[in-house]
Amino acid sequence: MPSTPYVITQPQARELLAHVDVPRILRKLFRDLATGQAVQPAQQLVEFPKGAGDFINYLGVLAEDGVYGVKTSPYIVREQGPLVTAWTLLMSMQTGQPLLLCDAGELTTARTAATTAVAVDALAPLKARRLAIIGSGKVAQAHLHYVKGLRDWQSISLYSPSLRGKNPEALAQLKSLDPRLTLANRCETAIEDADVIMLCTSSAGPVLDPSILSKPALITSISTNAPRAHEVPPQSLNDMQVFCDYRQTTPGSAGEMLIAGEQYGWDKRSIVGDLPDLLSEHVQRPEYDRPVFFRSIGLGLEDIALANALYQLQR
Numbered sequence: 495m496p497s498t499p500y501v502i503t504q505p506q507a508r509e510l511l512a513h514v515d516v517p518r519i520l521r522k523l524f525r526d527l528a529t530g531q532a533v534q535p536a537q538q539l540v541e542f543p544k545g546a547g548d549f550i551n552y553l554g555v556l557a558e559d560g561v562y563g564v565k566t567s568p569y570i571v572r573e574q575g576p577l578v579t580a581w582t583l584l585m586s587m588q589t590g591q592p593l594l595l596c597d598a599g600e601l602t603t604a605r606t607a608a609t610t611a612v613a614v615d616a617l618a619p620l621k622a623r624r625l626a627i628i629g630s631g632k633v634a635q636a637h638l639h640y641v642k643g644l645r646d647w648q649s650i651s652l653y654s655p656s657l658r659g660k661n662p663e664a665l666a667q668l669k670s671l672d673p674r675l676t677l678a679n680r681c682e683t684a685i686e687d688a689d690v691i692m693l694c695t696s697s698a699g700p701v702l703d704p705s706i707l708s709k710p711a712l713i714t715s716i717s718t719n720a721p722r723a724h725e726v727p728p729q730s731l732n733d734m735q736v737f738c739d740y741r742q743t744t745p746g747s748a749g750e751m752l753i754a755g756e757q758y759g760w761d762k763r764s765i766v767g768d769l770p771d772l773l774s775e776h777v778q779r780p781e782y783d784r785p786v787f788f789r790s791i792g793l794g795l796e797d798i799a800l801a802n803a804l805y806q807l808q809r
Contacts (some may be wrong), residue, residue: 499584499592500808507805510804512628516608517640521773523556523799524612527740528770531558534795547571550719552794555658556802559673560587563798564794565598569719577809578719584801594805598797601804605796607636607694609739609769610714614690615644616772617737617779618712622689623648628681628701628725629645629694630654633716637694640722645690650674653684654695682706690714693725698749700727706736710782715750722749729758735780739790741768747791 502510526532533555541548549568556562567580580598585591622645627634630652650672657665657677669675678684681702685691690712695701701714704713706721713734715725721793738744745751745762754760767777780786 497591497683500594500596500805502594502596502804502808504597504599507596507598507804510807511600511604513743513807514800514803515802516604517611518764519799519803520605520608523716523795524769524773526556527795528774528776532556532795534740534743534793537747537791537794539747542570545571547576547676547719548719548721552700552792552797554793554795554798555587556795556798557587559799559802561585561593561798561802562587562695563794565601565794565797567598567719572592577759580797582797582801584768584798584805585662593716594801594808596801596804601797601800602792603632603636605800606633606716606790606792608640609790609792609796610637610692610694610716610751610788611640611644612773613714613737613739613790614641614712615784616769617788618645618690619782619807620645622712624688624690625650626685626688626691627694628654628684628691630657630668631694631696633696633731634692634694635668639670641690641692647674648695649676650685650690651676651678651684653678685711687695688723695725696720696723697725698723701725703727704730704785704787707785710785712788714788715790717748722752724748724750724753726750726787728753728760732758734785734787736765737772737780737786738765738768740793741765742772743793744789744791748789779785 538551584594647660771777
């Protein structure tokens, strides 16, 4: 076996991912977590000196596949705005040799959106019909790609402040993603009577207050590299049924969970379940007597599982 790993660039990763069933791979890894066939340590955050940024290491082991790895993602402070990159290194548990070094930009987008899709499938009411998306970038578009077939959506509404001033071609490209998609001028319009609301932003602070909802809905939220980033007010956790991607690590990294615990008396032991619980049917689909909140922070295992899938394709 060569000691020099395959190197996959971002365009190559995008092309290869088109041949991968990402949600299926993620469902398997969460079931592996439930049965002890996978290991997911906590994220490792390391700050650069003098406020120059930081980097996060995402680690994981997939024993059944015989691989382990790490994704490392720096947040580099610059005058023209922060720079965020990510690379995933895949290693063999048999030989100790590197197998793959992959630009993780496309992996991150795909696994972030597909993890949300796995959660929506496990948590959303079976009769959910109205979908709302907050955000319009690549991650938001990937969310739509992975969830559009999960329910019989009668309407899909998208809101993003960044759409103001967009040229007609960009707006038309968004609308072409799905014939049911409409673009809302206000967040309140997008979420009206929604059954599922996916928050897909890079915001460091709240973009939605669940207390304004007209009825209980499933709210999904993702992470960005900004310190303690959160998309809902931390105090709102006390009024919702909270789920996450992995209860062993998420509360130690998710911004709203950290702040809610420190300032608002929220207890991480109140988390109803995580994806290993849900996919192994140790936890049931929730009743919607109050809002349901799903938080993902992005697991190293997700990146490693997708990197392994690309490695197998390359072989």
